[in-house]
Amino acid sequence: MKKYAIIVAGGSGTRMGASLPKQFLLLHDKPVLYYTLQTFLQAYDDLELILVLPVEYTDMGQEIIDAWFDKERIRITAGGDSRFQSVKNGLALVEEESVVFVHDGVRCLLSTALIHRCYETAVSSGTAIPVIPSKDSIRLLTEEGNNALDRNLVMQVQTPQTFHSKIILPAFQIDYKDKFTDEATVVEAYGIKLNLVEGEEENIKITRPLDLVLAAEILSARKQ
Amino acid sequence: MKKYAIIVAGGSGTRMGASLPKQFLLLHDKPVLYYTLQTFLQAYDDLELILVLPVEYTDMGQEIIDAWFDKERIRITAGGDSRFQSVKNGLALVEEESVVFVHDGVRCLLSTALIHRCYETAVSSGTAIPVIPSKDSIRLLTEEGNNALDRNLVMQVQTPQTFHSKIILPAFQIDYKDKFTDEATVVEAYGIKLNLVEGEEENIKITRPLDLVLAAEILSARKQ
Numbered sequence: 001m002k003k004y005a006i007i008v009a010g011g012s013g014t015r016m017g018a019s020l021p022k023q024f025l026l027l028h029d030k031p032v033l034y035y036t037l038q039t040f041l042q043a044y045d046d047l048e049l050i051l052v053l054p055v056e057y058t059d060m061g062q063e064i065i066d067a068w069f070d071k072e073r074i075r076i077t078a079g080g081d082s083r084f085q086s087v088k089n090g091l092a093l094v095e096e097e098s099v100v101f102v103h104d105g106v107r108c109l110l111s112t113a114l115i116h117r118c119y120e121t122a123v124s125s126g127t128a129i130p131v132i133p134s135k136d137s138i139r140l141l142t143e144e145g146n147n148a149l150d151r152n153l154v155m156q157v158q159t160p161q162t163f164h165s166k167i168i169l170p171a172f173q174i175d176y177k178d179k180f181t182d183e184a185t186v187v188e189a190y191g192i193k194l195n196l197v198e199g200e201e202e203n204i205k206i207t208r209p210l211d212l213v214l215a216a217e218i219l220s221a222r223k224q
Numbered sequence: 225m226k227k228y229a230i231i232v233a234g235g236s237g238t239r240m241g242a243s244l245p246k247q248f249l250l251l252h253d254k255p256v257l258y259y260t261l262q263t264f265l266q267a268y269d270d271l272e273l274i275l276v277l278p279v280e281y282t283d284m285g286q287e288i289i290d291a292w293f294d295k296e297r298i299r300i301t302a303g304g305d306s307r308f309q310s311v312k313n314g315l316a317l318v319e320e321e322s323v324v325f326v327h328d329g330v331r332c333l334l335s336t337a338l339i340h341r342c343y344e345t346a347v348s349s350g351t352a353i354p355v356i357p358s359k360d361s362i363r364l365l366t367e368e369g370n371n372a373l374d375r376n377l378v379m380q381v382q383t384p385q386t387f388h389s390k391i392i393l394p395a396f397q398i399d400y401k402d403k404f405t406d407e408a409t410v411v412e413a414y415g416i417k418l419n420l421v422e423g424e425e426e427n428i429k430i431t432r433p434l435d436l437v438l439a440a441e442i443l444s445a446r447k448q
Contacts, residue, residue, distance in 0.1 A: 129363070131363060134362070134380075135429075135431070136380040136381055136382075137380075137381035137405045137406045137408070137409070138358070138362070138378060138379065138380060138381065139353070139355060139378075139379045139381055139408070139418075139420070140373065140377055140378060140379070141376075141377040141378075141379065141420075142377075145417055145418070146379070146418060146420055147412070148403070148405075148408065148409050148412060149364065150403065151405055152365075153364055153365040153366075154362060154363075154364060154365075155362065155363045155364070155365065155370070156358075156360040156361075156362060157360055157361035157362065157363055158360075179372070179374065181361045181372075181375055182361045184361070184363070184372065185361070185372050188371070188372060193369055194363075194369070194370060196363070196365075196370055201432075205359075207359070210438055210441055210442065213437065213438065213441045214434055214437065214438055217434055217437045218434065
């Protein structure tokens with residue numbers, strides 16, 4: 001089936017304390033975003049990328065494409081005020097029945113194996129959400145105080161969150177709500193059951209300067 | 225009030241793929257454990273340390289103490305088969321009414337400010353559990369599938385978990401249960417309400433080789 005990957009890099013990265021949004025920071029001499037795009041393009045020959053960027057950085061995104069990639073396979077669109085709106089802008093470019101990946105641009109260390117795993121599950125079951133078990137003890141705040149959750153039941157959610165287009169396109173017609181922290185919550189609000197797939201420990205999200213150090217270390221280990 | 229800190233370093237650190245348990249690995253030329261002990265000793269002059277180590281590593285622990293610390297303030301005891309038993313062995317050395325900190329030996333980057341915060345809350349309210357808000361979207365496995373938790377209500381639990389001795393000593397007379405992943409769950413099973421205090425982003429637990437790289441980076445940034 002046809003595949004689209006919406007790469008969400010709409011944030012201006014204020015948490016990094018850097019002048020550039022984090023998706024453009026250099027990792028082993030190439031922008032973070034380079035690795036994300038490259039891994040998706042390698043995963044499937046018939047996959048098209050939709051790159052969602054802050055409007056003031058679309059030119060910089062185009063430079064990355066011109067330098068390293070086949071421009072026929074990547075389109076750029078402008079992000080919105082929220083992640084929900086950014087993804088919605090990306091979904092507007094989905095033209096045919098397909099499997100749609102939605103991925104954080106700053107999760108640049110995912111593997112093609114993870115992309116394949118998400119695809120297979122989304123094809124067979126409509127949805128695929130990668131998760132890893134929580135490493136920490138977790139407490140949930142309640143009205144009366146707080147209580148422990150069974151750590152074995154607590155899952156950290158990653159991306160690419162992957163859906164059949166027949167599910168994600170109508171799901172995103174809903175009005176925005178604060179609880180929509182990812183695409184899974186939107187699709188869940190549309191009444192669809194979510195299938196979890198095994199995520200990856202190294203599929204980290206680069207949000208702090210330290211994460212960039214960690215990512216460089218992971219890349220070095222892979223090259224050895 | 226008198227203070228004891230039980231530093232739990234009972235694990236043999238198989239996850240690191242290193243020959244040495246992770247608490248002995250070097251971080252800027254000193255063992256991980258050095259930083260943990262040093263921060264607690266600096267926090268309060270009347271604080272005594274109880275260091276819980278695998279029995280085959282008590283000599284190595286003693287070498288660290290001899291090299292850097294006042295041996296009058298630190299005692300070593302052997303760990304048990306579980307964290308619960310290791311903490312119980314440490315608690316056996318608590319001799320007077322006090323505030324008892326229980327801390328992961330491999331969380332070597334905590335601040336004295338965090339120790340003070342935990343102490344103040346434990347003195348006034350009996351318990352103090354440091355937590356930080358979850359950065360990830362979280363799903364909880366259920367019998368029917370899984371569902372999203374409100375991320376604002378999900379807290380990652382850290383240490384030092386801190387208690388009045390009148391609470392933690394009797395609480396640990398309970399029989400061990402699998403759900404006891406930390407001291408908070410033991411004290412909760414004893415029927416005590418837990419007070420949460422603000423933890424620290426940099427209070428990381430060194431469990432993977434990458435965490436050691438991250439810790440070194442944090443230390444370098446602090447030195448600058």
